[in-house]
Every structure is written in C-alpha cells, then in structure tokens.
Amino acid sequence: xxxxxxxxxxxxxxxxxxxxxDVKHVNSVTLQIGTVTGIxxxxxxxxxxxxxxxxxxxxxxxxxxxxxxAITHCENCNQNYNxxxxxxxxxxxxxxxxxxxxxxxxxxxxxxxx
Amino acid sequence: MDKIKIIxxxxxxxxxxxxxxxxxxxxxxxxxxxxxxVMSSPGSGKTTVLTGIINELKNxxxxxxxxxxxxxxxxxxxxxxxxxxxxxxxxxxxxxxLDADMTRQGIExxxxxxxxxLIILENVGNLVCPAEFDTGAVRNMCILSxxxxxxxxxxxxxxxxxxxxVLINKIDVLDYFDFDIDKCKENIRYRNPMAxxxxxxxxxxxxxxxxxxxxxGLIYDWRN
Numbered sequence: 001x002x003x004x005x006x007x008x009x010x011x012x013x014x015x016x017x018x019x020x021x022d023v024k025h026v027n028s029v030t031l032q033i034g035t036v037t038g039i040x041x042x043x044x045x046x047x048x049x050x051x052x053x054x055x056x057x058x059x060x061x062x063x064x065x066x067x068x069x070a071i072t073h074c075e076n077c078n079q080n081y082n083x084x085x086x087x088x089x090x091x092x093x094x095x096x097x098x099x100x101x102x103x104x105x106x107x108x109x110x111x112x113x114x
Numbered sequence: 115m116d117k118i119k120i121i122x123x124x125x126x127x128x129x130x131x132x133x134x135x136x137x138x139x140x141x142x143x144x145x146x147x148x149x150x151x152v153m154s155s156p157g158s159g160k161t162t163v164l165t166g167i168i169n170e171l172k173n174x175x176x177x178x179x180x181x182x183x184x185x186x187x188x189x190x191x192x193x194x195x196x197x198x199x200x201x202x203x204x205x206x207x208x209x210x211x212l213d214a215d216m217t218r219q220g221i222e223x224x225x226x227x228x229x230x231x232l233i234i235l236e237n238v239g240n241l242v243c244p245a246e247f248d249t250g251a252v253r254n255m256c257i258l259s260x261x262x263x264x265x266x267x268x269x270x271x272x273x274x275x276x277x278x279x280v281l282i283n284k285i286d287v288l289d290y291f292d293f294d295i296d297k298c299k300e301n302i303r304y305r306n307p308m309a310x311x312x313x314x315x316x317x318x319x320x321x322x323x324x325x326x327x328x329x330x331g332l333i334y335d336w337r338n
Binding site: 002004005006008009010012013016017021023024027031038088096105106107108109110111112113114 | 116117125128130209210213242243
C-alpha cells in the first residue's frame with residue numbers, strides 16, 4: 001500500500017548507518033517483517049530495486065526479507081494461536097481478551113557491506 | 115579486495131521517525147503549542163469539519179493550519195478564506211503520508227511559528243499510511259463519514275487503534291445510507307476501547323460545538 005514511502009525510510013536509515021561506519025558499498029539489507037504489518041513483500045522488493053538504483057553506494061543492493069509469523073495471546077485461557085487464521089477472537093475459548101504477541105515487527109536486522 | 119562485513123542493526127524502521135516525533139512533541143510542549151493530527155479517507159469532510167471547529171475556537175486561541183496533499187493548494191485556500199486563520203499547504207511530492215520531519219518543516223514555514231496555541235495538521239486523505247508514522251502530534255483525530263460505511267474500523271485497524279478520538283461525519287445523510295451508527299461505534303470500540311466518539315455534520319455544524327469544547331479541554335490539559 002505504501003511500500004515506496006517505507007522504502008525511502010529504510011534507505012535513509014541505511015545511508016545514515018553507512019556514513020557512520022565508513023561503508024563504501026551496501027551489498028544487501030535484511031529486513032524482518034511481521035505478517036500483519038500490511039507490508040506486501042513483493043511490492044516492497046519492486047520499490048526497493050528501483051530506489052537503490054538511485055543511490056551510488058547501494059546499486060544492486062539485495063533486499064532479503066525474513067517473515068515473522070503473527071501470534072496472538074489469549075488472556076482468558078492463556079494460550080497462543082495463529083493471528084492470520086483466527087484474528088482477534090481466541091479459537092480455544094472464544095474470548096476477545098487477546099493481544100498480539102508478535103507479527104507487527106518491521107525491523108532492519110542487518111546489512112552486508114564493503 | 116575489500117573485505118565484506120556484516121553490520122547488525124536490529125532497529126525498527128520507524129524508530130528514527132518515532133524519536134524525531136518525540137523531540138518535536140517536547141519542543142511544542144515548551145512553546146505551549148498543541149499539535150492536532152487529523153486523518154481520514156479522501157472526501158470524508160476534513161476541511162469542512164475543521165473550518166467549523168476553527169471558527170468556534172479562533173477568538174480564544176491563536177490557530178494555524180497545515181494542509182498536506184500530494185498536490186494543489188485548494189484546501190489551504192478554502193480554510194484560509196472561510197476562517198481567516200493562517201493556512202499553508204504542504205506538498206508531499208507523491209508520498210502517501212507525513213512523517214515527523216515533514217511536519218517540523220511545515221511548522222517552520224508558518225509565519226509566527228513559535229506563538230500558536232493550536233496547530234492543526236490535515237494529513238493526506240488515506241486510512242492506511244498516515245497511521246504508521248508518528249507526526250509529533252499531541253492527539254490524533256480521525257474522521258469517518260457516513261457514506262464510507264460502518265465497517266471501516268474493521269478494515270483499517272491501525273488507524274482506529276491510534277486515533278484518540280473519532281468523528282462520525284455527515285450524519286445529515288444517515289437516512290440515505292445503509293449505515294448503522296451503533297454498529298459503527300461498536301466497531302470503533304472493538305479496535306480502540308479508549309477512543310472518544312462524536313457525531314457531527316460539518317455542513318450544518320451539528321456536533322461541532324461539542325468537539326470544539328472537548329478540544330479546548332485537551333489544549334488546556336496539555337498546557338498545564
């Protein structure tokens with residue numbers, strides 16, 4: 001939905017780190033993306049490939065995406081379940097008293113540089 | 115041959131924006147300025163509702179408005195013409211949202227940037243992207259209009275989770291749409307039990323005084 005804007009943010013951040021670490025070229029960047037962030041990896045990759053071509057020290061920089069599964073915890077029965085399949089209502093006890101444990105992460109994990 | 119190495123970053127993509135937003139909020143606090151971030155779909159009536167609210171509050175507070183759009187200055191001209199307060203247009207250059215830096219630049223561009231009581235940021239019309247980026251605002255206001263449907267809070271979770279208060283606008287056309295206002299409130303509370311909800315009509319000004327009184331309370335709380 002807004003992958004291009006997000007890619008600009010990531011690249012700004014990478015450029016910042018690259019400057020601080022005296023990096024000549026960034027070969028790859030690994031992102032960790034939760035499955036309920038609303039980010040579509042294939043769109044993100046398309047935007048990425050276009051955007052890095054505009055940065056001299058990032059040409060052909062590969063984007064590696066690691067998915068983080070969405071898991072919700074139920075306060076009522078204390079069990080965890082898959083958020084994508086069951087949403088906000090606990091499949092074990094039908095409680096609505098639940099919260100997301102993981103799955104909305106959007107992290108820069110690491111970058112491979114020269 | 116240069117040596118390849120790995121830099122571990124382990125930082126959220128939004129972390130730097132969140133930091134800048136927090137800095138901006140602190141600076142505004144020192145100046146006694148309340149920044150309100152207004153978000154909604156395109157065409158929900160943001161500009162009309164804001165015009166009503168500004169006219170209620172403009173004799174009491176020094177107000178400025180920043181209108182964010184991809185292009186044109188039609189909103190800034192409308193607000194300025196209908197309220198007399200300073201309104202500037204921010205162009206996002208194709209971007210679907212404003213972040214903390216863009217908001218700061220907007221504030222810097224205001225004529226009397228250090229002396230406003232209330233700055234209203236009308237974000238880009240969009241229920242997805244603006245929700246991801248903290249602008250540095252003190253409160254987030256979301257407008258949902260009747261023709262959009264009562265199920266919007268279910269479809270756009272994050273927007274309603276981060277909204278501190280929600281205006282259900284265009285209640286004058288309730289009879290013409292299959293819109294269940296109680297269901298809509300239930301859907302908003304499902305996403306965000308803490309959200310305050312108001313029924314308004316920007317066109318005939320129903321409910322605008324109540325929202326303005328509520329906002330006045332928030333502004334005084336923020337200053338003290």
